[in-house]
Amino acid sequence: MKKLTEQEKGLLTDLLIAATEAVDSLESANPERRAELKSLLIKLEGSDVFVNHEEEINHEEEPLVPEYEELISTLKERFLNGEAHYSIYRDTETWMKVEKALRADPESLEKLRRLENSFGAPNLFEESVIDYVFVDLAAESPRTNPHYYDASNEAIAMGVDFIPLELYRRMLAFGTFDRHTKTHLDSTDHMTYLCGDHRGLHRRKEVIDPAQQMGEIKYGWRGMVKVPKTKS
Helix, strand or coil: CCCHHHHHHHHHHHHHHHHHHHHCCCCCCCCHHHHHHHHHHHHHHHHHHCCCHHCCCCCCCCCCCCHHHHHHHHHHHHHHHEEEEEEECCCCCHHHHHHHHCCCCCCHHHHHHHHHCCCCEEEEECCCCCCEEECCCCCCCCCCCCHHHHHHHHHHCCCCEEEEEHHHHHHHHHHHCCCCCCEECCCCCCCEEEEECCCCCECCCCCCHHHHHCCCEEECCCEEEEEEECCC
């Protein structure tokens, strides 16, 4: 096949992005089926069609500062082995691509370091055509804060986003989260939700309930970091 021009590559990439977004909004498919469809798109994006072998240049990776090297080791261990409260299959070949992207983006590493150092447990949860999506996958929501706007300011200060409602729903398909806490989420209608515990998802009340005032319910939030993929 004749080598694609940069304009042609850009067009195909835009089509893949649109297809990925369409799969995410496919309400008729269950989470497992959506994951299968996204996996097919990701394999296409990584195929030889998008790789210009004539332009590949091997560079030795420069070591990062010690705290980032330690973070990458922690993320690798969590990525390959997971944790008891969720099950997502991972493999070493995928991790090599993820680590390459992390080393190429110190800004994302810093955001992940902030999540890790605030009692979070970031791990790769899913990927799109253009990025890897890291999410706090701790068993209970970290960073206890009962007030949505205070929690939102914390996220802004850390340079991360709240996870959206639909992503949280996908998380629940792969594990058990927030049995003893509730978490602030962003949703498509820009409302705030509290969800988790054994009763499932709950819309946030505007008035703080008595149980919260007495400290019987802990509210936290989970962060999300999108790490741009590197060229193959």
